[in-house]
Amino acid sequence: MTDSDTIFKLIHDEVRKLKPDVAGITPETDLTQELGLDSVQVLEMCMQLEDRLDLSIPINRLGSVRTAGQLAATLATLQAEADHL
Amino acid sequence: MNITALPLDNNEAHPLFAKLEPIAAARELLAAAGIDPFGVAMERILSPTEAIIAGRRTILAGTNNYLGLTFDPDCQAAAREALAAQGTGTTGSRMANGSFSSHRELEREFAAFYDKRECIVFSTGYLANLGMISALAGPEDVIVLDADCHASIYDGCKLGGAEVIRFRHNDPNDLARRLRRLGARAERCLIIVEGLYSMLGDLAPLAEIAAVKRQYGGLLMVDEAHSLGIFGARGRGVSEMAGCENGIDFIVGTFSKSLGATGGFCVSDHPELDHIRYASRPYIFTASPAPSIIASTRVALAKLAAGDDLRRNLHANAHRLHAGLAALGLSLGAPPGPVVAVTIPGKERALGFWKQLLANGVYCNMVLPPATPSGDPLLRLSVSAAHTATQIDRIVEVFATLRDELETAAPG
Numbered sequence: 001m002t003d004s005d006t007i008f009k010l011i012h013d014e015v016r017k018l019k020p021d022v023a024g025i026t027p028e029t030d031l032t033q034e035l036g037l038d039s040v041q042v043l044e045m046c047m048q049l050e051d052r053l054d055l056s057i058p059i060n061r062l063g064s065v066r067t068a069g070q071l072a073a074t075l076a077t078l079q080a081e082a083d084h085l
Numbered sequence: 086m087n088i089t090a091l092p093l094d095n096n097e098a099h100p101l102f103a104k105l106e107p108i109a110a111a112r113e114l115l116a117a118a119g120i121d122p123f124g125v126a127m128e129r130i131l132s133p134t135e136a137i138i139a140g141r142r143t144i145l146a147g148t149n150n151y152l153g154l155t156f157d158p159d160c161q162a163a164a165r166e167a168l169a170a171q172g173t174g175t176t177g178s179r180m181a182n183g184s185f186s187s188h189r190e191l192e193r194e195f196a197a198f199y200d201k202r203e204c205i206v207f208s209t210g211y212l213a214n215l216g217m218i219s220a221l222a223g224p225e226d227v228i229v230l231d232a233d234c235h236a237s238i239y240d241g242c243k244l245g246g247a248e249v250i251r252f253r254h255n256d257p258n259d260l261a262r263r264l265r266r267l268g269a270r271a272e273r274c275l276i277i278v279e280g281l282y283s284m285l286g287d288l289a290p291l292a293e294i295a296a297v298k299r300q301y302g303g304l305l306m307v308d309e310a311h312s313l314g315i316f317g318a319r320g321r322g323v324s325e326m327a328g329c330e331n332g333i334d335f336i337v338g339t340f341s342k343s344l345g346a347t348g349g350f351c352v353s354d355h356p357e358l359d360h361i362r363y364a365s366r367p368y369i370f371t372a373s374p375a376p377s378i379i380a381s382t383r384v385a386l387a388k389l390a391a392g393d394d395l396r397r398n399l400h401a402n403a404h405r406l407h408a409g410l411a412a413l414g415l416s417l418g419a420p421p422g423p424v425v426a427v428t429i430p431g432k433e434r435a436l437g438f439w440k441q442l443l444a445n446g447v448y449c450n451m452v453l454p455p456a457t458p459s460g461d462p463l464l465r466l467s468v469s470a471a472h473t474a475t476q477i478d479r480i481v482e483v484f485a486t487l488r489d490e491l492e493t494a495a496p497g
Contacts (some may be wrong), residue, residue, distance in 0.1 A: 038455045043232060047253060056263050058227075058248040083473070 002053060002079060008072040010052055014045045015068070027069025049075060055082050089389055090348045120440045122451035131346075132156055133471040137289065138448060144476050146466045147449040149283075151423050152314050152395045153387065153471025154345035160381040167380035175373045179206070180362065183373035191383050195350050198390050199321055199336060205357035206350050208371050208380075210310050210339025211237040211348025216367035219245035222275045227304075229263050230277040231255065231289070231460055238277055244366070247275070253456065254282075259291040264301035274303035280312035280323030284465065286424030286460055288312075291324050295332030306335040314343030314389045317422050320396055340378070344385040348374045355368065365367035399423060402477055406468055409481030413488055417462065426452075427464040427484075435462030438487055 002010075008027065012048050015025055018041050031037050037045070046057050065071050099105070116119060127136040127145075132170055133153035134145050154160055167187070177183030194202040207213040218241030222228050228242050232251040242249045250267075251261040264271045276298055278289045291307065298305045309322035317325025322338070324330045334355060340348035351358065362368055374382075389395070400421070407421035418426035429435035434452060439451040442464070450465040457463050466480070 028154045038460075040458075040460050041456045043251070047232075047251075056266050058250050060208070060248055 002070065002076075004072055004076050007053070007075050007079075010049055011045075011068050011072055011075075014048050017048075018045060025068045027067060027072065030066050031068060032066070033070065053079060056078055065084045099398065103425045115436070117441075120436050120437065122436070122439055125443070125448065127250075132418045134469050134473075134476060136448070141444075141446055143443070143446045143448050144472075144480060145448050146468070146472075148465045148469075149311070149342040150387075150469050150471070151311075151399055151467065152343045152345070152389065153168040153469045154343070154395075156383045156412045157345070157385065157388070160345060160384045164183070164298075164377040164381040167376040171376035172309060173377075174375045177373065178369055178371055179373045180369040183248065185373075185376055187376055187383070188373060188451060191379050192350075192385060194386055195352055198319075198386060199330075201336075201352040202354045202356060204350055204352045205358060205362060205365075206348060206374065207348055207368060208349070208374055209232075210337075210341055210349035211240075212367040212371060213337050213339065213351055214308060215241040215244055216365035217335060217351050217361065218242055218275070218277065219367065220361045220365040221245070221304070221335075222247035224248075225265060225273065227270055227274045228277060229260065229267075229274055231279065231282075233282050233284070233497065234277060234279060235283065235308065235310070238279075248331030248377055255287065255289055257290055257297050260294060261297045261301065264297065264303070267301075272302045275472070276303050276305045278305075278307055280309040280316070281422065281424065282308055283424060284456070284459075284463060285426045286311075286454060287419040288316075288323050288422070289402065291327040291333070295327075295329040301331060305332065306337060308332050308337045310337070310339045311342060311424065315337045315396060315399060318393075320389050320393065321461045336497075338496045340374075340382045343389060344382050346374075346378045346382045346385065348350060348378055348382060352421045395470040399468060402470065402472045402474075403468045405474065405477045406466065406480060407495050409477065410484060413481070413485050416485065423468050425466045425468065427466070428461045429464055432459050432462055434491060435464065438491060441490075443488050445487070447480050447483050449477075 010027060012025055015022060015035060018037060019035055020034055022035060050056055053075060057078060065074055125138060127138055129137040133150045133155050135141055136145055157337060161334040175183035175185060192206050207216050214237040222245045224246040226247045228247045229250045230238060231254055233254040250263050252263050267274060278294055281288055292374055295305060307324055312322040314320045316323050319325060324333050324336060335351055335353045337351045340346040403420045403423055406425050407417060410425065410427060416428040429438050442449060450464040452465050454460050
């Protein structure tokens with residue numbers, strides 16, 4: 001299982017691939033409003049994260065995700081659920 | 086309640102309208118540039134491939150009228166006859182008072198055409214996806230779908246309340262990874278893909294996808310909206326061409342493209358399909374297709390089934406258009422097929438290109454990000470069996486002229 005800090009670092013890596021000019025993100029960084037990611041970019045980022053963590057993110061779970069921290073928390077929860085399968 | 090306290094004279098927009106403000110702003114920008122790609126009105130329809138738009142005779146290359154049957158004399162005669170004999174509408178849903186014998190006959194004809202046991206006719210293609218998906222996959226179930234699936238498929242998922250997982254577009258290996266991660270839940274899974282994806286015109290690797298389903302379990306639904314009548318020896322779609330129809334549990338389609346009307350259907354060998362009628366809200370709670378629509382669709386389906394002359398015309402036209410645009414050095418989304426998508430980098434450039442195409446008598450679809458798979462704007466053309474070689478050549482000629490003008494005008 002990957003810890004939350006490591007998951008957050010993975011998100012940071014993926015954001016830098018899509019937005020090389022972004023200096024850094026915090027858990028409060030809004031993925032679309034602040035970083036300007038569009039829906040296609042968010043999808044691509046999620047797919048990269050899914051590969052790296054070997055899990056699938058149901059889109060129903062992304063509805064309330066706005067910030068990098070919320071995404072990290074969602075991924076951590078999904079990973080915990082997968083470990084209990 | 087004191088009604089005089091209500092803000093009757095308040096000019097501020099209601100909070101519910103606030104979400105529309107970005108749309109209004111985008112529309113104003115387009116209007117200021119004299120461009121309205123999403124509000125084109127056809128003033129007079131001259132044929133399946135020509136209309137008067139803004140007072141100008143225009144070639145229609147964006148109407149999905151793939152087989153050109155909208156003006157077919159036999160389809161029109163059947164519609165007129167049904168209109169006179171059965172009236173303008175059914176005034177009821179299939180479940181209540183809106184099932185005429187002709188609806189049942191069309192269902193039998195669709196089932197026979199596909200060599201399937203069951204068929205349900207819906208009021209539109211959109212509702213066929215909504216009705217099937219929402220009835221099949223509920224909150225306890227999982228849907229794994231291609232990321233580029235149509236909005237009607239996503240909406241059907243939402244209506245049913247299933248957990249929804251996307252896999253990478255046209256990537257059977259990614260589908261397999263997702264199903265593996267589901268473990269035993271893969272058995273309760275509905276996999277959804279399309280035969281031909283309508284934006285770029287690319288085809289699904291259906292044989293490989295059906296093989297993945299066989300390995301992991303679940304049921305497979307294929308939307309052949311843009312491929313019915315176009316692919317396969319008998320025109321049944323990409324699944325027939327790929328030789329994997331037996332591995333597909335549900336085929337969904339529409340009357341509104343190759344068949345030239347409005348409506349939707351699903352065929353299957355699963356006898357349970359007939360029970361879906363009693364579980365599908367989009368089947369139960371909307372009016373059934375008008376008798377004239379059913380009548381013209383039955384004739385169109387019979388023509389489609391009778392021979393491949395329309396398909397051959399369509400593919401000849403598709404190859405002619407594709408070759409002509411490729412020779413201009415334009416970036417095309419897929420090999421020759423009924424949809425030819427031209428990538429035009431830069432939103433302003435793409436909008437200008439679309440506007441000039443229309444001004445030169447060519448109508449096609451403008452698709453802007455994020456609705457495009459690649460993130461670049463697309464000029465989407467759909468080819469018809471009814472296009473003449475002269476019309477196809479004229480489309481290419483206009484593209485050539487505009488490409489030269491825009492390249493000359495481009496900075497740097």
